[in-house]
Amino acid sequence: MTIDDIITLLKEAASEKFKTNIIKLGIPAEHTIGVPTSELRKLAKKIPKEKDFLLALWQTGYHECKILTVLALKPKDCTDEDINYLMDGIISWDLCDLFCKNILIKQADFDRFIQRWIDSEDLFYKRAAFTLIASTSTHASLSSEEIKNYLSLIxxxxxxxxxxxKKAASWALRELGKTNEEAKELAINTAETMQKQDSKAKQWVAKDALKELVLLVQAPGRSRLISAKSKMGKEV
Known part of the structure; x- marks a missing residue:
């Protein structure tokens, strides 16, 4: 399968309706074909997995090709140079989050990206740092000290x-709070502290996160807390 073959398949699976949805994410019309992610996941299983091929696919500039690259790329094949190159080509939140959850969180020392990017001025590097914090709580077992450190970063x-x-920071705060009852209390305390600060952005993040944090409950058989509004949560 060649890159031209892939683009042909993408165009055959495209729809103007979905292309419009992608453009709403901020992707320029000339950089999108209009293919749902569900179809991209199916295609990702069939395309070559060699890194050089996938990086060439990324270089087409199409949003769908970049998603395919992230879905098919092996995390262990990625060097820091590759990661920085790919991050520089991200211009939408969905691709940023997918990259974090498919590639970055599976790196041996993913925390270095959080520490390196958390104060970045670049929109998607900074979002990636918060997205990684959100993903960390579901990917690995965190100690109380690690949770406190991440809450402090937030x-x-x-x-x-x-x-x-702001949305990524709220997400990170909520996901940490779902770790266990202690983490929930720590996350709520952090949010309440942020509400009292002068920063409008911090107040927004805190208010948004508290909507879910205060509703978290422990359900039987679940290691993480869930919303009391969920079907299982209503039974607790």
Whole structure:
């Protein structure tokens, strides 16, 4: 299968309706074909998995090709140079989050990206740092000290008015709070502290996170807390 073959398959699976949805994410019309992610996941299983091929696919500039690259790329094949190159080509929140969850969180020392990018001025590098914190709580067992350290990072670095950053910071705060009852209390305390600060961005993040944090409950057989509004949560 060649890159031209892949683009042909993508165009055959495209729809104008979905292309419009992608453009709403901020992707320029000339950089999208209009293919649902569900179809991309199927195609990703069939395309070559060699890194050089996938990087060439990324270089087409099409949003769908970049998603295919992230879905098919092997995390162990990625060097820091590759990761920085790919991050520089991300211009939408969905691709940023997919990259974090498919590639970055599976790196041996993913925490270095959080520490390196959490105070970045670049929109998607900073969002990636918060997305990784959110993903960390579901990917690995965190100690109380690690949870406290991540909560501290959220409190310090969520003074950013950009909506995509605020949403990721709120997400990270909520996901940490779902770890266990202790983490829930720590997350709520962090949010309440942020609400009292002068930063409008921090107040927004705290208010948004508290909507879910205060509703978290422990359900039988579940290691993480869930919302009391969920079907299982209503039974608790």
């Amino acid at each position: 409190e310090i670095h969520s003074d950013d008015d950009r909506l995509l950053v």
